[in-house]
Amino acid sequence: MYRKILFVLILATAVGGFLYLKPYFNGNADQPNFVDRLPDADFLGRCYLLDVARETSGMMFHNKIPFRDFFTQEFLLSQGKNYGLDLQKPIYFFANDNGNWGVMVEVTDSSKIIAGIQRLDKLINLTDTVIYEQKVYRLEKQAGYLTYDKNWLFLYKGTQFTNQLKQILFAHKGGIPPSWKAFLREKQFKDEKLVIYSNWDKLKSQGVETALFAHNSDSSSFSLFTYIRNKKPLNIKMKKSGLSWEYKGLANKFINVHLDISDLRKNPNDPIYRYLVKMGRKIGFPTVDFLNAWNGDLSFHQGGSTIVKEEYIESELDDEFNVIEVKSTKDVVVPGFSLLFSVNEKGQYFLGRLFAKGILRKEDDHYRFIASPLLKLRIKDGYVELFSADKPPKKVENWLNYGIWAERGTKVSFGLDSLSTNEVFGSIHIPVDRIIRRSKFF
Numbered sequence: 189m190y191r192k193i194l195f196v197l198i199l200a201t202a203v204g205g206f207l208y209l210k211p212y213f214n215g216n217a218d219q220p221n222f223v224d225r226l227p228d229a230d231f232l233g234r235c236y237l238l239d240v241a242r243e244t245s246g247m248m249f250h251n252k253i254p255f256r257d258f259f260t261q262e263f264l265l266s267q268g269k270n271y272g273l274d275l276q277k278p279i280y281f282f283a284n285d286n287g288n289w290g291v292m293v294e295v296t297d298s299s300k301i302i303a304g305i306q307r308l309d310k311l312i313n314l315t316d317t318v319i320y321e322q323k324v325y326r327l328e329k330q331a332g333y334l335t336y337d338k339n340w341l342f343l344y345k346g347t348q349f350t351n352q353l354k355q356i357l358f359a360h361k362g363g364i365p366p367s368w369k370a371f372l373r374e375k376q377f378k379d380e381k382l383v384i385y386s387n388w389d390k391l392k393s394q395g396v397e398t399a400l401f402a403h404n405s406d407s408s409s410f411s412l413f414t415y416i417r418n419k420k421p422l423n424i425k426m427k428k429s430g431l432s433w434e435y436k437g438l439a440n441k442f443i444n445v446h447l448d449i450s451d452l453r454k455n456p457n458d459p460i461y462r463y464l465v466k467m468g469r470k471i472g473f474p475t476v477d478f479l480n481a482w483n484g485d486l487s488f489h490q491g492g493s494t495i496v497k498e499e500y501i502e503s504e505l506d507d508e509f510n511v512i513e514v515k516s517t518k519d520v521v522v523p524g525f526s527l528l529f530s531v532n533e534k535g536q537y538f539l540g541r542l543f544a545k546g547i548l549r550k551e552d553d554h555y556r557f558i559a560s561p562l563l564k565l566r567i568k569d570g571y572v573e574l575f576s577a578d579k580p581p582k583k584v585e586n587w588l589n590y591g592i593w594a595e596r597g598t599k600v601s602f603g604l605d606s607l608s609t610n611e612v613f614g615s616i617h618i619p620v621d622r623i624i625r626r627s628k629f630f
Contacts, residue, residue: 222339380403
């Protein structure tokens with residue numbers, strides 16, 4: 189009997205001792221995970237590099253980008269294996285509003301990385317130093333840093349390298365920063381291969397709780413899809429329909445808006461309201477009067493040209509050789525410009541405020557809106573119409589909120605795709621050929 193009790197006591201002691209000493213036998217038990225080491229920042233990102241390479245390969249070859257063979261999925265995978273990098277797992281990156289940024293890559297075989305560093309040293313000037321007993325390679329001309337350990341590689345450009353390295357080296361298990369934890373738990377765009385996340389303080393000051401951006405591309409365009417989640421319910425909604433100018437593809441600047449702002453005008457402390465007022469102050473625009481008078485529909489076209497009949501007086505000689513003045517007309521080419529917006533009963537007061545501030549000016553029988561060409565002004569059926577042609581463009585029923593804006597030859601299209609109580613979905617599309625043409629790299 190005593191032997192059995194003694195045996196149980198010895199067994200219990202052995203099990204307890206094993207459990208107590210287990211962390212010492214297993215050196216990795218309390219080691220932080222890869223994501224625990226990720227430094228916090230204003231903008232965070234996740235990229236499945238091989239998938240992005242596969243998605244963009246068609247664009248690369250269609251536009252005949254130099255060195256496109258170096259961006260293929262197969263080439264990147266082979267390079268990762270050659271230099272001990274696990275490119276099948278996501279690469280994480282971060283950036284701050286001061287321009288500092290960094291990249292973290294998981295490592296499969298750290299003994300292979302030195303071969304890549306030696307190869308890199310032949311292309312750019314590398315120097316090495318030791319920080320926190322960690323060997324660090326400095327990219328002199330690029331003001332960058334490179335360092336690695338058994339499980340990770342860190343590339344950084346900026347002025348806060350020592351602080352960032354400290355976060356990585358002295359991270360503890362389960363110590364992933366709250367912003368990274370929130371990002372990695374985010375359900376929006378979870379299947380996208382390149383995603384940027386932000387809960388930047390400047391966004392928070394505008395009432396934005398979370399902002400996400402996801403990449404997509406084809407052979408003709410680069411697309412950026414956006415998702416914004418607001419802290420409080422939004423005070424704007426999308427209207428079911430309204431009038432807008434018919435778009436014929438000639439304008440290089442075009443905006444179409446149909447919003448219900450009845451709640452917004454009642455909430456002057458709303459971040460959107462305050463932002464619009466702030467922007468209006470820069471040109472002395474009476475934003476508050478506009479919001480009180482505006483019914484949420486706006487359509488703006490600028491670009492191309494139109495022919496108008498211009499009346500002029502010329503001097504002629506009559507049959508008795510007397511000088512007489514004769515009214516004639518001629519065709520004149522003027523820049524295309526048209527603005528349409530809906531107003532309520534306060535519309536006339538708002539127009540009066542524009543005249544008082546000199547934003548809208550009358551010149552003979554025409555008007556100028558800021559720096560526009562000469563315009564005709566018409567108020568009809570609750571809409572204010574300003575247009576440079578002899579007749580206004582055709583009006584059509586529309587509910588879409590989108591626009592096109594050309595700058596330096598690049599025509600960017602953007603849209604407000606949907607609105608809910610706290611969420612906004614939008615998109616931006618940029619022609620690939622313009623990105624490539626203006627890129628110094630390509």
